[in-house]
Amino acid sequence: MLRRAPRLTRQQALSALPVRNLSLSSQRTENGETEITIPRREDWVGRLLVLIFFAPRERKVILEAIGSDIWEMCDGQHSVAQMVEALMAKHKLNRREAEASLTEYLRRLGKRRLIAFAIPKAVLERR
Numbered sequence: 291m292l293r294r295a296p297r298l299t300r301q302q303a304l305s306a307l308p309v310r311n312l313s314l315s316s317q318r319t320e321n322g323e324t325e326i327t328i329p330r331r332e333d334w335v336g337r338l339l340v341l342i343f344f345a346p347r348e349r350k351v352i353l354e355a356i357g358s359d360i361w362e363m364c365d366g367q368h369s370v371a372q373m374v375e376a377l378m379a380k381h382k383l384n385r386r387e388a389e390a391s392l393t394e395y396l397r398r399l400g401k402r403r404l405i406a407f408a409i410p411k412a413v414l415e416r417r
Contacts, residue, residue: 298409305409308406318358326353366408
């Protein structure tokens with residue numbers, strides 16, 4: 291039986307530190323987009339899938355300019371709250387718009403395993 295992670299409060303979620311997946315490489319293009327290179331799995335599942343289907347050694351994901359700015363801030367040093375502030379300032383959004391857009395975008399990156407979230411222990415202890 292799988293154990294679900296405990297639900298976080300809004301404040302705890304805003305204190306989370308998004309961190310890029312270290313197995314990925316990325317580079318910024320001249321037009322402000324970020325190109326992320328995702329290597330093929332090399333475990334037994336990856337090798338089995340290569341025997342059944344064509345699977346390239348790597349695939350690329352392109353992030354547009356705003357996504358690239360968010361990707362750059364996913365360094366484990368910026369909290370979600372700090373990222374919201376940066377989006378508000380740069381793109382002249384109100385807090386609600388910036389927070390909703392950013393959290394949905396980070397959720398998508400997390401589901402695709404491009405990022406993970408580190409939550410400081412001190413924040414978790416404040417339940």
